[in-house]
Amino acid sequence: MQTKNKYKPVVHFTPPANWMNDPNGMVYVNGRYHLFYQYYPAAPNWGPMHWGHAVSEDLLHWEHLPVALYPDELGCIFSGSCVLDRANVSGLGSIENPPLIAVYTNHRISDHLEQQSIAYSLDYEHFEKYYGNPVIPNKGKPDFRDPKVFFNPVKNCCSLVLAAGSRVEFYSSENLKDWKKTGDFEAGIHGLGGICECPDCFPLMTEEGEKWILIISMILPPEQAGKDKDCFHRMSHITQYYVGTFDGNTFHDTECSALPLLPDYGTDNYAAVTFQNLEEKVMLGWADNWDYAAQTPTDADGFRGQMTLARQMKLVKTAQGYRLAFSFPGLDSLKASAFPLFPGDNRLHTQTFGLKTTVNGPGKITFRNSTGESVEIEVTEEEIIVDRRHGGQTGFQKDYDSDCYGINRAPRLCQNTSIMEIVFDRCILEVLADDGMTPFTVSVFPVHPYEKICVTGEISADFYQIQ
Ligand code: FRU
Structure with a gap:
C-alpha cells in the first residue's frame, strides 16, 4: 500500500516542508537537543538561507519551532554553531539566564562576501542579532564560512574553526564578540584537498589518552570529482576527518594516514558536525549530496532533504590506526x-x-x-x-x-x-x-x-x- 508521503522518513529529521541542507547550531540545553538547519522555507529548492529550528528529547522525535534566523542586510544565514554562554562572558545575558549564542556566516548574495556574525537568545527560541556584526569581517576572501565554536582547554576560552578556501582557520575569543586568528590547517597535505566547508574540532578519549578530531566537508576539484569509482573521488562532495592534537592555537595531524579517513562511505552524509554542551560526542549530517540534492523526488509535503540519525562516536585503535566508531543512541527504546x-x-x-x-x-x-x-x-x-x-x-x-x-x-x-x-x-x-x-x-x-x-x-x- 502506498501512502501519500511514501518517502517522508519516520525517525529521520525532515523540515516541515521545502528545502533543507546542513545541520547547524546543534546544542543540548535543559534536557532538550536543539537542531537548527539550513532552510529555505519558500520552495523545495535552495534559496536565500534561513536557520530552521527543531527540538527533541531523544534525538528521534522532533518538534518544529519557528524559523530562528532570517536573512538581514549583511546577507543570508549560512552554516554555523551555537554555544551556551554559561558564564555570560558575552554580557548578552546573565549568569541566572545564560545566553545561547549563535555564531554563523552572513553570505551576501550580490557578491558572495562571507563574514561571521552572532545572534543571542535568552529563551533559546527567539534570537536577537548582535549590533556589532560582523564579528569576523572579511575584505573579500572567497569561501570563508561555517564557524564551529568549541571550548579551548589550553587557553580556557572559546575557540572556533571555520572554512577558508583550501584550509581551515582557528580563532579564539574571551567574550565571543572579539575574535583573533590563532592558526590554520591545510586540508590537502594528508587527506583530500579542495574547498573546505563545515569544519568541526573536538577531543575524544582513548586508552592512550585524549586525541583531537578535525572533521572537514570537502568540495573536490572538478577535475577529480565524480570521475573515479574509488570511495574518495566518486562524488563532488565528501566529508573527511583527521586524528591529532590541538595546542590551543591550531590542530596538528598526528596520524598522517596514507589514505583519507572518512566518517561515512555512503553517498549521502555531508556537512556532519557534533552537538555542543554534551558529554558524549554525537554527530549528525545532512543525508543528501549536492550532486543531486535539487533533483531528488519530493513527497506530497514537498520536503527536500533529511538528516542522518544522530550517531554517538568513540575513537578506536585498529591495526590500521585510529578510527571513529559509531552507534545509534536511543534507538533501543x-x-x-x-x-x-x-x-x-x-x-x-x-x-x-x-x-x-x-x-x-x-x-x-x-x-x-x-x-x-x-x-x-x-x-x-x-x-x-x-x-x-x-x-x-x-x-x-x-x-x-x-x-x-x-x-x-x-x-x-x-x-x-x-x-x-x-x-x-x-x-x-x-x-x-x-x-x-x-x-x-x-x-x-x-x-x-x-x-x-x-x-x-x-x-x-x-x-x-x-x-
Ligand atoms: C555546505 C554549505 C556550507 C554553507 C551552506 C549554504 O553544504 O555549502 O558551506 O554554509 O551549505 O547553504
Whole structure:
C-alpha cells in the first residue's frame, strides 16, 4: 500500500516542508537537543538561507519551532554553531539566564562576501542579532564560512574553526564578540584537498589518552570529482576527518594516514558536525549530496532533504590506526516486535525498520519488491558494498544509478565476527558495518514498497520495527 508521503522518513529529521541542507547550531540545553538547519522555507529548492529550528528529547522525535534566523542586510544565514554562554562572558545575558549564542556566516548574495556574525537568545527560541556584526569581517576572501565554536582547554576560552578556501582557520575569543586568528590547517597535505566547508574540532578519549578530531566537508576539484569509482573521488562532495592534537592555537595531524579517513562511505552524509554542551560526542549530517540534492523526488509535503540519525562516536585503535566508531543512541527504546530472520526470504510489512546483524563471514542482505527493485548490502572478505543502483526511481539525475554514484564500497576493518547495524526509513538507508567503524548513508527511492528481506551467507540478523 502506498501512502501519500511514501518517502517522508519516520525517525529521520525532515523540515516541515521545502528545502533543507546542513545541520547547524546543534546544542543540548535543559534536557532538550536543539537542531537548527539550513532552510529555505519558500520552495523545495535552495534559496536565500534561513536557520530552521527543531527540538527533541531523544534525538528521534522532533518538534518544529519557528524559523530562528532570517536573512538581514549583511546577507543570508549560512552554516554555523551555537554555544551556551554559561558564564555570560558575552554580557548578552546573565549568569541566572545564560545566553545561547549563535555564531554563523552572513553570505551576501550580490557578491558572495562571507563574514561571521552572532545572534543571542535568552529563551533559546527567539534570537536577537548582535549590533556589532560582523564579528569576523572579511575584505573579500572567497569561501570563508561555517564557524564551529568549541571550548579551548589550553587557553580556557572559546575557540572556533571555520572554512577558508583550501584550509581551515582557528580563532579564539574571551567574550565571543572579539575574535583573533590563532592558526590554520591545510586540508590537502594528508587527506583530500579542495574547498573546505563545515569544519568541526573536538577531543575524544582513548586508552592512550585524549586525541583531537578535525572533521572537514570537502568540495573536490572538478577535475577529480565524480570521475573515479574509488570511495574518495566518486562524488563532488565528501566529508573527511583527521586524528591529532590541538595546542590551543591550531590542530596538528598526528596520524598522517596514507589514505583519507572518512566518517561515512555512503553517498549521502555531508556537512556532519557534533552537538555542543554534551558529554558524549554525537554527530549528525545532512543525508543528501549536492550532486543531486535539487533533483531528488519530493513527497506530497514537498520536503527536500533529511538528516542522518544522530550517531554517538568513540575513537578506536585498529591495526590500521585510529578510527571513529559509531552507534545509534536511543534507538533501543523504539525497537518493537524483534525477531530473528530466517536464512533466505522473509516477508517485510513496514518501510521503517532496523536489523541488528552478526557477520561471521561473507554474506548478503537484500531488500526487494516484486517489480525488481532491490538494494543490496554485501559483505566480502575484503569489502562492504552497498549497491542502490536498482533500488527504485533513478531517472531524476543522470548519474544516480551509475556504478560511480550507485555502488558504495569500503575496505573491511574486522577480520573476525563483527556487528553490523542497519536502519531503513522509507528513503534513507544507514549501515554501521564492522562494529560501527564503517558507516554508510545512502538515499534510495523505491517506487513500490520493499516486500522481502533476503539474508544469505554467514550473516545472522534480528529484525525489529521502529515505532
Ligand atoms: C555546505 C554549505 C556550507 C554553507 C551552506 C549554504 O553544504 O555549502 O558551506 O554554509 O551549505 O547553504
